[in-house]
Amino acid sequence: MKPMDVQHYKELLLKRQEELMEEAARFEQEARNSRVAEVEDPIDVVTSDESKSANFHLRDVAARTLQQVRAALQRINDGSYGFCIECGRPIERMRLEAVPWTPFCLEDQEKHDQAEAAGEGANVIPTA
Template sequence: MSTLTTAYVHHIEERILERQKELDARLHAAVLAATGEASGAAEVRDMKDAAAEDSDAAFDDAALAQAARERDELAAALRRIRQGSYGDCADCGRPIPVHRLEAMPAAALCAECQGRHEHAASHWRPG
């Protein structure tokens, strides 16, 4: 069971909500740009420009996918706050150290369990 104070959990909740607003704005702007509603769309002038735009688009897609994943992780953290389980490792149940939560407010796992998950994922091979 987590030993986090109510004040600390409230502090983290505010940080999570602020970060969600930032990510929502970024994702909203990307949707507007993709649908052509954003201003400043330039025409492709030559093949070099087209290649650079393709490279930028791939980077943007990866960045947006990461932003969407982070948004989902933050939403899950808010659910844990509301359920009273925030700060407890979802695997082992031990408290997640405050320094980890400060660095990654959406952390659902302690560092030890996170390491096990990452190790298992890096060694998984499709059958």
């Protein structure tokens, strides 16, 4: 088997990490702004509550992705990158191209998605 071009994925991951950190900073800023807006304009509370919960959701997703990106960079460092942390098989290349921080092969990802959809194993963030 041809050795994997880890450097390529490392670049993708570092870029994504940077974007996510910028995103996190922006969410932080927006959260501060919406608190100020509430005090100034109580009529907008409902609207701002709605946008806040959407914002929190995005923030949660961004935070989880950031955690996965960091774990993936860690796996690059320890040489286990590109292998499923569940079954140890190589993760599909196409999948790594699309989601370079994924810790699972397609099969295990589907299992996790199903578990999450069923309300089991939600908030389980894989650690390297």
